[in-house]
Amino acid sequence: MARDATISRVIDAEKLSLTFDANDGPVHALKDVDLAIEKGDFVSFIGPSGCGKTTLLRVIADLEHPTSGSITVNGMTPEQARLERAYGYVFQAPALLAWRTIERNVGLPLEIMGLSAAEKAERVARTLELVGLDGFGRKFPWQLSGGMQQRASIARALAFDADLLLMDEPFGALDEIVRDHLNEQLLQLWQKTGKTICFVTHSIPEAVYLSNKIVVMSPRPGRVTDIIESDLPAERPLDIRESKRFLEIAQRVRTGLREGHSYE
């Protein structure tokens, strides 16, 4: 992995802009976004809808192409990074294939990469265990609850051992109890694996609880208004959300959101 001096820099964006051509004129989804994400960071992107947080994630994933500016992923262009399968992507919905069992869904990327059956089975079993779904491999997606389905989709993104995990509001559709539980698990997973995680959310507590870096964004045009380095300890029980430091950081995020967003 040692490519050059900036080994630890996973994502590096400068003056990144993206404009969509809509029927009623151009939409500035991203404007002059500067961003640096280091190896092992857990970065949350937070902002109201339309602030370009999902678009930014999709640019990193090479699912959208910037209009101007530059971005590198693992020191490569996003396209090269995608071709090298440098990241796992978790969508807003589980997006499991209905005709595949959970283990075959998790094995899908491995199948596409042409891994041997033995290695595939071993990795599927390992990642299912990692997300607490061991024993559910033979079930079809509809037989699982929404939270379990989303965990299966996280397992799928982890299955091929990419160092970067891109998550687009993965828990947005789940109820709060399930969400708390998955947040805890995700945090443990991050500590266990040391992966770099980019996490899009519109929940302030979720962003503060999970991340060591919070990117606050605002809409029209989509831009970064604040980047907050969180100094919360690595060990984070759920009740850390009641602590003074947590609330201070949450307050700063809230202020950032309010400043960037006009409600007129």
Next chain:
Amino acid sequence: MTGALSRVFPIATVVAAIMVVWYGFTVYLNSPWQIDRYEKAGIEWQMGDLVRDTMAHDRPILPAPHQIVVEIWETTVEKKITSKRSLIFHGSVTLSSTLLGFAMGTILGIGLAVSIVENRAMDKSLMPWIITSQTIPILAIAPMIIVVLNAVGLSGLVPKAMISTYLSFFPVVVGMVKGLRSPDPMHIDLMRTYNSSRLQMFLKLRLPASVPFLFASMKVAIAISLVGAIVGELPTGAVAGLGARLLAGSYYGQTIQIWSALISAACMAALLVGVVGVISHVTLKRMGLRA
């Protein structure tokens, strides 16, 4: 038992209602001729005589259901299969061209759908022609197909099956194109993040996603394949097949024969659609989709 009963009961009610109306019309439609005969022969008649006699004509305007049942019984169970009057013989002729035409139509339909989905030029150029093909009345084009294929030396089963193919490929193309395009953008993005090839995208995503659509189309396709086979039998000189029975019946005013061929065709269509339905159900269930 209540489950079976609750399923049978609505169907039985409808059948009973149809029977009542049918018998009513049998008496009503056949009575002018019957009354005329009574008067010419100077026979005194009662209502009971009229009802009985209108249901016993050799060539009624509308045969009674039991006459059709008797005719079907006589021409299936009581006739040798090799007989030219056996409905089983005629039915099997129609069935074989239906199945051949359906198989060819399904393969052609899937092939066209794949090329339309995978190739932009095909998408632009092919679809209008496919739709146009179905605006031509099949009754007009069927004799042409028979004549043209006969001129190039094809006769018998294949030309008739071609007419079934002509009708049945259409729902398969339409359903299959929709099915192959049914994966949502998220799934397509997902496959892109894995750097999957076009072939992998097709085999692992588009094709399995299209299966429920394919079966829905095949149910329509097999029913109209039967229609195509019957229509294809009309211009061949009424040699064999249910279509031939219909045509021969109308030449000689054999209404009971026409109706028995019609009812047999309807039963065959129901059976064929049912078989496709069962295969569909089993397949989708095995794929883990709730059919």
